[in-house]
Every structure is written in C-alpha cells, then in structure tokens.
Amino acid sequence: MMTDPTATVSRPSGAPQARNASRDPAQDAAAGASIQKRAALSPAAQEPDAGSRLGAPAAPSLGRETNHADAGGQRAGHGDGAPLLLVENLGKSFTLHLQGGLSLPVVSAVSLAVHAGECVALGGPSGAGKSSILKMVFGNYRVDKGSVLVADHDAMVEVAGAAPRLMLRLRRERIGYVSQFLRVIPRVSALDVVAAPLRAEGVDAETAKARAGALLTRLNLPERLWGLPPATFSGGEQQRVNVARGFISTQPLLLLDEPTASLDAANRAVVIDLICEKKAQGCGLLGIFHDAETRDAVADRVVDVTRFSA
Amino acid sequence: MSPQMTSHPDAPLLVAEGLAKYYGSRLGCRDVDLSLHAGEVLAIVGESGSGKSTLLGLLSTEMAPSAGRVSYRMRDGEMRDLAALSEAERRLLLRTDWGFVRQHAEQGLRMAVSAGGNVGERLMAVGWRHYGNIRDEAADWLARVEIATERMDDDPRTFSGGMRQRLQIARNLVTRPRLVFMDEPTSGLDVSVQARLLDLIRQLVEEFGLAVVIVTHDLAVARLLSHRIMVMKSGRVIEQGLTDQVLDDPREPYTQLLVSSVLAA
Incomplete structure (x- = not known):
C-alpha cells in the first residue's frame, strides 16, 4: 500500500467518496494532514510517512469511526474517512478551592468529530461550555473525562493528559487556534506576531514575513501598523492580527473562538473567505461563531453544546 | 502512538531523580524528579521559601543533594552523573556548556x-x-x-x-551554552526594563534553542518565557505541566491561590 498521498489529496475536499471497508481510514487523516505538509515540505520529506503507513493499525480506528457515526448521528455525508479530530465522552468541571471546593460543572459526555474539509460550529448560549471544549482540544484546559483524539500523520494521538512536549508539538504541527483575544507580547511587532507560527515551522524569516504581510493586507490592517507591537491597537485591529496569526500556519485542524466578534462587515467577509480556503485545502475547522451570518456562511453543521450540559 | 514518535525520542539534556536537600533537619526540597530537553524552558514557581532556589542550586551543582541525583548529557552525548564529575570537569561545564544568570548581577559579574x-x-x-x-x-x-x-x-x-x-x-551566552539557569533574572527591575529584558531573553532562547531552568515568583514571566511550569510549595512539587494549562486551569488549591493573586494589567 505504497500510496502516493497526492492521490487522496487531489480529490475535491468534501466530495462524496465511496465508503470502502478495506480502505485504511488512517490514511485519510494522514492525507488531510499531508496537504498541509505539502505546502511547506518537499515531496521527499514526506517519504517516511508514506512508508510507515504500511504498518498503520487500521482496525481500531475503523471501529471508532463506525461507532461514532452511528452513535453521534451528526454526520451529514461529509468527508467519509478518519476524522482530524475525534472527541468522545468528554467531561470537564472546575473545582474552585478558594470558594470552599465549589465544583463547577462545565460539560459532560461531549462527542463530536471533525473531518478534513469541513467546518463544524459549536452552538449554544454563552456559558454552555463552547470555549472550554476548544480549550480542551488545544490542551489549554485539562480533560477530566473522555478522550480527544487528533490526527497525527498515520495515528490518532490522545490530547487528554498528553505530556507537555507532545502537546507543544501537536500545536506546532497539527492544531491551530485563533483565540478570542490576542495575548500581546511586549515589544514584538504585529508582523512578527503573525509570522511567528511559520517561523516555528522552520520557514525562513523573509518568506514568513512576506506571507504575514500578505495576510495583514487582506485583512485591511494598514501597513504603517505592521512594525508596531499590537498592545495599543484597537480591538478589531488586534483581532485581525490574531486571525492572521491563526490562519498563516499550516496545521490541518484549526480551532476558532469567535474569530469575527469585533470585526466590521468587510473584514468579516475576509475571514469567511479565509475559512472557506482552509476547507478547500482540506483543513478541518471547529469554531464558535455568535454571528449567524458568518456561521451560516462557513459551517457545514452545528453541534448544539447544550446537549452536553453537565 | 505512531512508531516514528517513539522511535526517535531525543534524549533529555538534564535529568533529576529523587532529588532532596535538607539543611540539618529543615527541608529544602524533596522528591523532585524532572527531565529537561534541549530547547525547553522550564519555569519553577512558588513563593519565598518554597524550595525553588534550593532546587536550582541542586540542579546546577552549586549544592550537593541530600538524596537523589542529577545527570547531564555532555556534548559527546554521554549521560553523566554530575556528582561523579571531577572538579575540573564540573568547572569546565559551568564555564562552557552552562550559563547562570543571577538575580543580583554583582554575583554573576566581575564588577x-x-x-x-x-x-x-x-x-x-x-x-x-x-x-x-x-x-x-x-x-x-x-x-x-x-x-x-x-x-x-x-x-x-x-x-x-x-x-x-x-x-x-x-x-553567559558567549560560549554558546546549551543550558542556562536563571534565578529571578527580572525581579527588582522597573517594569519597562523588565519587558525589554524578557523580550531579549525570549529571542535568544529561540535563536539558540537554549534549554532554560528559570526560577521566578512572577507568573507573567513564567507565562511569557516557559513551555512548562513546576509549582513548588513547602519543598515539594505540587503541580506541573504545560505552562498555559497550569496557569489557565490550575488544579491545586495553592496554584489557584497563586494564579488568582496576580493583578491583571
């Protein structure tokens, strides 16, 4: 099964694909992932992956996948194949020791999957636990119960309880995150903030900055601001820096926490385009969009988080 | 876990096992295990008297442990028990492959x-x-x-x-060390001076892929610089993990207290 990754990559993303039990579902995840790699790496750099896929454990993943499709009932004929993200029975509560050990349940029994080429929206009112779910997927919040599996080349890797080194690598290579607010680092220019994820992937400074500039231009951030640290920027300007930082990198799974909250209509449209481009490239996206127009424009389906209230 | 993830585990640079230090009958720190890889920044946080400076002293061989051991991967790749180094070897290590940035510059510089x-x-x-x-x-x-x-x-x-x-x-960095210890490098400085210094440290750590063990009581410093964090209290490590995880979702009562005591600017 020496598959050329390009063979699976080149199919139109999200296009219906014959379900074939003999097919290695892990391959799809790897293919979705390798789309991203292809942008940055030479074909030669992928060879080890293609080779090691020979020994990929097909059966367990397949079992999971089938179970999920049946139990979750949320698949809409989208992206048949192994998911980029598989959340199963996830539960979380906070214990507030300073409030006499008060336990604050957040969510329980969250199950969902995100496949290559689709955008899944988390729906529900404020406080339903949407952001907490994203944060658990990103390893920012700890997982109390259940499992968060993320496609990592030919394997699904457990995020819950992952060692810091593994989590950091997954963030660098697999999981991107556009947080609601930019965490400003003193003295670092907007352009460098945006270019940083690419630099971490090993892209040279000049290329990274050129791509960062191109994204900031698309997001209508005036060039005179690029050299300044974003601390003094307006909320909307900071959010655009944050969006650019999140979209510049090439992780196959992208988490979006209200990426358009403080944006005007023109910039919202840019973000919608960026999301659609990521989908077309085979990324999977899991996002929170309070703005219905944005959600309708990008989301393939909505997972109602109130179903998981703890 | 995929084979390629487990088959190339780059060996850690620094490993501590069962480290303890008693000053007479008084506890400095105990039961500390850690491993640090190249390019990793570990912050040790806790209040005064929590044992964090003692731990730094043990890791950097400035103090001899009461129990446990510290090993280091030398430039030739060999993992050596630091207690077994000759004095000449230890001094060479300190002068070349290691750095130590101290809180009080007069202790780290020749004035x-x-x-x-x-x-x-x-x-x-x-x-x-x-x-x-x-x-x-x-x-x-x-x-x-x-x-x-x-x-x-x-x-x-x-x-x-x-x-x-x-x-x-x-x-410290002129000899291109692989491991740098830092003891409260920014405390006592004006905020603007601190920001400049932190930014410089952050850049150099990135550029040279330094491994750093930084002791700080300032959680903002830990958040900005470190990948991982260890929280110490009464001589023991009570909580550790990914820096943003420990700071955003602290589990232990003491860590929750530390995090909630920080003034947000």
Whole structure:
C-alpha cells in the first residue's frame, strides 16, 4: 500500500467518496494532514510517512469511526474517512478551592468529530461550555473525562493528559487556534506576531514575513501598523492580527473562538473567505461563531453544546 | 502512538531523580524528579521559601543533594552523573556548556572588570587567545544585548540594573551554552526594563534553542518565557505541566491561590 498521498489529496475536499471497508481510514487523516505538509515540505520529506503507513493499525480506528457515526448521528455525508479530530465522552468541571471546593460543572459526555474539509460550529448560549471544549482540544484546559483524539500523520494521538512536549508539538504541527483575544507580547511587532507560527515551522524569516504581510493586507490592517507591537491597537485591529496569526500556519485542524466578534462587515467577509480556503485545502475547522451570518456562511453543521450540559 | 514518535525520542539534556536537600533537619526540597530537553524552558514557581532556589542550586551543582541525583548529557552525548564529575570537569561545564544568570548581577559579574572583559573572560576560559578576536566577539555580544559599544570599556558598576542583567546574559551566552539557569533574572527591575529584558531573553532562547531552568515568583514571566511550569510549595512539587494549562486551569488549591493573586494589567 505504497500510496502516493497526492492521490487522496487531489480529490475535491468534501466530495462524496465511496465508503470502502478495506480502505485504511488512517490514511485519510494522514492525507488531510499531508496537504498541509505539502505546502511547506518537499515531496521527499514526506517519504517516511508514506512508508510507515504500511504498518498503520487500521482496525481500531475503523471501529471508532463506525461507532461514532452511528452513535453521534451528526454526520451529514461529509468527508467519509478518519476524522482530524475525534472527541468522545468528554467531561470537564472546575473545582474552585478558594470558594470552599465549589465544583463547577462545565460539560459532560461531549462527542463530536471533525473531518478534513469541513467546518463544524459549536452552538449554544454563552456559558454552555463552547470555549472550554476548544480549550480542551488545544490542551489549554485539562480533560477530566473522555478522550480527544487528533490526527497525527498515520495515528490518532490522545490530547487528554498528553505530556507537555507532545502537546507543544501537536500545536506546532497539527492544531491551530485563533483565540478570542490576542495575548500581546511586549515589544514584538504585529508582523512578527503573525509570522511567528511559520517561523516555528522552520520557514525562513523573509518568506514568513512576506506571507504575514500578505495576510495583514487582506485583512485591511494598514501597513504603517505592521512594525508596531499590537498592545495599543484597537480591538478589531488586534483581532485581525490574531486571525492572521491563526490562519498563516499550516496545521490541518484549526480551532476558532469567535474569530469575527469585533470585526466590521468587510473584514468579516475576509475571514469567511479565509475559512472557506482552509476547507478547500482540506483543513478541518471547529469554531464558535455568535454571528449567524458568518456561521451560516462557513459551517457545514452545528453541534448544539447544550446537549452536553453537565 | 505512531512508531516514528517513539522511535526517535531525543534524549533529555538534564535529568533529576529523587532529588532532596535538607539543611540539618529543615527541608529544602524533596522528591523532585524532572527531565529537561534541549530547547525547553522550564519555569519553577512558588513563593519565598518554597524550595525553588534550593532546587536550582541542586540542579546546577552549586549544592550537593541530600538524596537523589542529577545527570547531564555532555556534548559527546554521554549521560553523566554530575556528582561523579571531577572538579575540573564540573568547572569546565559551568564555564562552557552552562550559563547562570543571577538575580543580583554583582554575583554573576566581575564588577571591577570592564563589560568587554566580563564577556571576553568566558571566551578565554574556553581557549580563545587572540585579543582582537575576543574583543570583536565581545563587542558583537554587547550589541546583541543592546549595550552600546562605547560602554565596552566601562565596568558594570557604572551600569543600570537592566544593563547589568543584559551584560550577564551576554557573558553567559558567549560560549554558546546549551543550558542556562536563571534565578529571578527580572525581579527588582522597573517594569519597562523588565519587558525589554524578557523580550531579549525570549529571542535568544529561540535563536539558540537554549534549554532554560528559570526560577521566578512572577507568573507573567513564567507565562511569557516557559513551555512548562513546576509549582513548588513547602519543598515539594505540587503541580506541573504545560505552562498555559497550569496557569489557565490550575488544579491545586495553592496554584489557584497563586494564579488568582496576580493583578491583571
């Protein structure tokens, strides 16, 4: 099964694909992932992956996948194949020791999957636990119960309880995150903030900055601001820096926490385009969009988080 | 877990096992295990008396542990028990492959020696002999840490607190160490000076792929610089993990107290 990754990559993303039990579902995840790699790496750099896929454990993943499709009932004929993200029975509560050990349940029994080429929206009112779910997927919040599996080349890797080194690598290579607010680092220019994820992937400074500039231009951030640290920027300007930082990198799974909250209509449209481009490239996206127009424009389906209230 | 993830585990640089230190009957720290990889920044946080400085002293061989051991992967790849090094080997390690940036610059610098001399001295310790080369390299490093070349011949007694810390960093990094210990490197500095120093440290750590063990009581410093964090209380590690995870979702009562005590700016 020496598959050329390009063979699976080149199919139109999200296009219906014959379900074939003999097919290695892990391959799809790897293919979705390798789309991203292809942008940055030479074909030669992928060879080890293609080779090691020979020994990929097909059966367990397949079992999971089938179970999920049946139990979750949320698949809409989208992206048949192994998911980029598989959340199963996830539960979380906070214990507030300073409030006499008060336990604050957040969510329980969250199950969902995100496949290559689709955008899944988390729906529900404020406080339903949407952001907490994203944060658990990103390893920012700890997982109390259940499992968060993320496609990592030919394997699904457990995020819950992952060692810091593994989590950091997954963030660098697999999981991107556009947080609601930019965490400003003193003295670092907007352009460098945006270019940083690419630099971490090993892209040279000049290329990274050129791509960062191109994204900031698309997001209508005036060039005179690029050299300044974003601390003094307006909320909307900071959010655009944050969006650019999140979209510049090439992780196959992208988490979006209200990426358009403080944006005007023109910039919202840019973000919608960026999301659609990521989908077309085979990324999977899991996002929170309070703005219905944005959600309708990008989301393939909505997972109602109130179903998981703890 | 996929084979390629487990089959190339790059070996850690520094490993501590069952480390303990007692001062007489008083506990410094106990039961500390840790491993640090190249390029990893570990912050040790906790209040005064929590044992974090003791731990740093043990890791850097400044103090001998009451129990446990510390090993280090030498440049030749061999993992050595630091207690078994000869004094000459240990001194060479400290002068070349390690750095130590101290809270009080006067403990990390030679205050009566010029700035250039402070940097050049480390080069001479690793065998540099040509005066011109040493001076050029020292000037280059002073520029990196934003100290004007015309101050090169001044001694650090004439420097501000922030400049002294930057000079310490140049002195430590000039030999391209792989591991740097930092003990509260930014405390006692004005906020704006702190920001500049932190930014410099952050850049250098990234550029040289340094492994760092930094002791700080300042959670903002830990968040900005470190990948991982260990929270110490009463001589023991009570919580550890990914820095943002521990700070955003602290589990232990003491960590929750620490995190909630920080004023958000």
